[in-house]
Amino acid sequence: MSKNKQSGFFANYTQLLIPLIAIIILVIFNLFRDPSFFSVSLASNNNGQPVLQGNLISILNGASELVILAMGMTLVTAASGGQDISVGALAAIAGSVFVKVLKGGASISPFTVILAVILCCAVAMIFGSFNGMLVSVFGIQPMIATLILFTCGRSIAYWINGGATPTVESPIINAIGSFIPGIPVPTPILIVILTGILFCVLFRLTTLRLYIQSVGINQRAARLNGINYVGIKLLAFMILGACCAVAGVIGVSRLSLINHETLLINIEMDAILAVAIGGNSLGGGKFRMLGSVLGAYAIQMLTITLYAMKVPSTDVKAYKAVVIIILVVMGSPVVKEAFDRRLKKYRDKHQTLTGKEAA
Amino acid sequence: MKKIIALMLTGCMFAALAGCAVAPAPAPAAPAAAEETAEEAAPAEEAAPAEEAAPAEGLIKVGVVNNPPSESGYREANVNDFANVFTEENGYDAKFFYSIKNDEQLSAARQFITDGIDYLLVSAAETTGWDAVLKDAQDAGVGVFLFDRMIDCDPELFEAAVVSDMAQEGETAVNWLLSLDLPEYNVIHIQGAMGSDAQLGRTGALDEQFESGKMNKVVQQTATWDEAEAKKIVESVINSKEPFNVIYAENDGMAKGAVAALDEAGITHGVDKDVVVMGFDCNKWALRELLAGNWNYDGQCSPFQAQVISDMIQTLQSGGTIEGLNDAKQIISVEKGFDAREITEEDIETYGLGE
Numbered sequence: 015m016s017k018n019k020q021s022g023f024f025a026n027y028t029q030l031l032i033p034l035i036a037i038i039i040l041v042i043f044n045l046f047r048d049p050s051f052f053s054v055s056l057a058s059n060n061n062g063q064p065v066l067q068g069n070l071i072s073i074l075n076g077a078s079e080l081v082i083l084a085m086g087m088t089l090v091t092a093a094s095g096g097q098d099i100s101v102g103a104l105a106a107i108a109g110s111v112f113v114k115v116l117k118g119g120a121s122i123s124p125f126t127v128i129l130a131v132i133l134c135c136a137v138a139m140i141f142g143s144f145n146g147m148l149v150s151v152f153g154i155q156p157m158i159a160t161l162i163l164f165t166c167g168r169s170i171a172y173w174i175n176g177g178a179t180p181t182v183e184s185p186i187i188n189a190i191g192s193f194i195p196g197i198p199v200p201t202p203i204l205i206v207i208l209t210g211i212l213f214c215v216l217f218r219l220t221t222l223r224l225y226i227q228s229v230g231i232n233q234r235a236a237r238l239n240g241i242n243y244v245g246i247k248l249l250a251f252m253i254l255g256a257c258c259a260v261a262g263v264i265g266v267s268r269l270s271l272i273n274h275e276t277l278l279i280n281i282e283m284d285a286i287l288a289v290a291i292g293g294n295s296l297g298g299g300k301f302r303m304l305g306s307v308l309g310a311y312a313i314q315m316l317t318i319t320l321y322a323m324k325v326p327s328t329d330v331k332a333y334k335a336v337v338i339i340i341l342v343v344m345g346s347p348v349v350k351e352a353f354d355r356r357l358k359k360y361r362d363k364h365q366t367l368t369g370k371e372a373a
Numbered sequence: 374m375k376k377i378i379a380l381m382l383t384g385c386m387f388a389a390l391a392g393c394a395v396a397p398a399p400a401p402a403a404p405a406a407a408e409e410t411a412e413e414a415a416p417a418e419e420a421a422p423a424e425e426a427a428p429a430e431g432l433i434k435v436g437v438v439n440n441p442p443s444e445s446g447y448r449e450a451n452v453n454d455f456a457n458v459f460t461e462e463n464g465y466d467a468k469f470f471y472s473i474k475n476d477e478q479l480s481a482a483r484q485f486i487t488d489g490i491d492y493l494l495v496s497a498a499e500t501t502g503w504d505a506v507l508k509d510a511q512d513a514g515v516g517v518f519l520f521d522r523m524i525d526c527d528p529e530l531f532e533a534a535v536v537s538d539m540a541q542e543g544e545t546a547v548n549w550l551l552s553l554d555l556p557e558y559n560v561i562h563i564q565g566a567m568g569s570d571a572q573l574g575r576t577g578a579l580d581e582q583f584e585s586g587k588m589n590k591v592v593q594q595t596a597t598w599d600e601a602e603a604k605k606i607v608e609s610v611i612n613s614k615e616p617f618n619v620i621y622a623e624n625d626g627m628a629k630g631a632v633a634a635l636d637e638a639g640i641t642h643g644v645d646k647d648v649v650v651m652g653f654d655c656n657k658w659a660l661r662e663l664l665a666g667n668w669n670y671d672g673q674c675s676p677f678q679a680q681v682i683s684d685m686i687q688t689l690q691s692g693g694t695i696e697g698l699n700d701a702k703q704i705i706s707v708e709k710g711f712d713a714r715e716i717t718e719e720d721i722e723t724y725g726l727g728e
Contacts, residue, residue: 048613057638057639058639059636059637059638059639060635060636060637060639060640060641061636065637065639067611067612067637067638068612069609069612072605072608072609072612076601076605076608169443172443179446179625179626179656179658179727180727180728181658192633192636192637193637265601268600268601268604268633269600269601269604269626269629269630269633271600271626271629271658273598273599273600273626275598276597276598276599276600276626277601278601279597279599317605318605318609321592321594321605321606321609322609322612322613324592324594326593327564327567327593327594327595328567328595330594330595
């Protein structure tokens with residue numbers, strides 16, 4: 015009985031095995047290369063505030079936008095069985111709205127910043143629901159539906175502000191993007207933790223998780239059970255929209271500037287990859303958000319490792335591709351099944367052996 | 374029923390064929406319609422002169438074919454420059470056309486020639502396909518000037534080309550860096566999108582220094598013009614504790630990203646500080662950083678070609694010949710590099726891009 019329970023426990027967590035293995039291998043590799051790679055030190059920045067420093071902080075900090083987008087992408091993937099490829103463009107739109115509102119006011123006060131965040135969240139959720147409507151009401155493939163915003167999103171972001179790279183200078187923006195005075199942990203990390211807690215509470219208190227999974231597994235069966243699948247899909251896309259807004263705000267605040275062409279560029283592919291590395295089925299259904307989060311950190315760790323190794327600029331993408339191929343193949347059903355068979359064979363053999371001994 | 378369907382299908386086929394035959398015909402007359410579409414991208418005031426087109430006496434008629442200002446901060450400044458120089462007060466009757474598509478640009482140029490302009494000014498979307506139009510212009514006695522971008526054609530077909538030399542920008546910047554005469558050069562080199570003109574030009578001169586051993590390459594990495602990526606690259610160098618004293622970023626945004634990493638790590642930068650910061654493009658906000666002494670150098674990629682062309686047109690009008698061209702009939706724009714110790718408020722207003 016206890017054994018069954020144990021294997022059940024492991025079965026719950028095998029999904030997290032691939033991203034965990036990836037992270038552990040990268041950690042070992044880096045420690046081997048440079049033992050002080052993960053050392054964290056307390057230093058003071060140019061404003062004289064104490065701040066934490068080190069590769070570990072860089073990885074956690076740098077992955078923030080990707081982690082938040084990967085969380086939202088997990089929900090969309092689970093509910094619709096497809097991916098949203100417009101998240102980068104939508105984050106650029108949200109960022110532009112954020113900057114536009116801040117520049118509209120005479121001075122930047124905490125009130126205008128909150129207003130700007132709320133407004134850009136609202137705009138991003140409207141765009142998200144546009145994507146969601148195409149997918150849920152009109153039944154268009156998610157990748158095709160979001161291709162529209164992927165194509166025109168950055169142009170829309172340009173129209174909102176007009177200039178090439180508008181800047182907003184303010185201590186409040188700086189606090190969102192780097193450090194709150196007195197707190198040595200980068201603010202984006204805190205925002206990620208807060209978002210994670212929000213999702214945990216949401217899944218604890220509501221049946222959202224169950225509904226999303228049932229819609230993703232079988233839409234018709236879900237409907238027959240009284241679940242409004244159109245609404246659930248729409249909701250998933252709107253939550254992803256809000257995630258895009260948060261990521262956009264972080265991205266803009268990091269440097270107090272928005273470049274609509276390069277803000278979070280190509281992040282949609284990394285977000286989808288994080289979901290896949292996290293062991294979630296890209297065809298929808300059951301999901302585990304922690305997997306996507308670990309996947310996102312693994313991707314960021316890979317990037318920072320390549321920078322630290324000083325891989326030439328022209329080769330970075332090739333190296334990344336090789337590692338990703340290995341990870342994806344490791345997580346593929348064929349390899350998984352083969353692995354499971356081996357494991358079962360080994361266990362059976364082991365059991366018969368112990369059985370004989372007992373006899 | 375079947376017959377009716379067959380009849381309808383045949384009808385459709387004929388209609389489609391007829392469509393094919395007719396469609397290309399209105400192309401030469403397209404600019405009028407195309408201008409309307411371009412208006413969305415172009416600020417209204419710039420598109421307006423094209424529509425009024427009231428030919429006043431004694432004005433030199435000029436047709437300008439350019440890329441739309443929404444392309445980049447560079448283009449925005451470029452478009453404004455031409456609109457400010459080729460005005461009625463300066464003795465010009467100018468028409469403007471903006472498109473990022475070569476075929477639209479070509480038909481607009483044809484229309485301009487038919488309208489009887491004296492001079493055609495072109496910044497082509499693509500380098501090929503212009504021979505026939507330029508030949509038409511020559512036959513019609515229209516003088517052609519190229520600006521910003523070269524076209525693959527016989528140099529006989531145009532009067533002169535005013536272009537930037539990206540390699541020269543890099544050399545100007547590196548020479549400035551050498552003039553600082555630092556005891557040692559440990560350079561973090563942040564590159565733009567690999568293979569773009571700007572990246573190749575701005576990397577070339579610095580690569581020579583790395584090869585000759587005069588400068589030490591701490592890291593050379595592409596951030597593909599992405600500010601946040603540039604910050605991560607500098608962070609990873611700071612974390613490795615390797616010493617560096619120069620940041621050479623191939624545009625302003627990436628320089629800003631690099632500076633953000635320095636600020637977080639408590640490393641001083643700018644005039645007479647620990648790290649020399651260099652950027653490119655001369656955005657106004659970047660030049661203000663220079664003025665405040667936070668950065669050291671900003672290299673220009675000049676979008677201002679209108680005055681040079683205007684001067685050449687005046688020379689031709691007064692019966693003179695254009696001088697100072699190289700073998701390919703080019704005039705290379707003079708690219709400035711701004712030093713934080715010498716920059717003035719006036720420079721920012723004159724040469725800064727954007728707001």
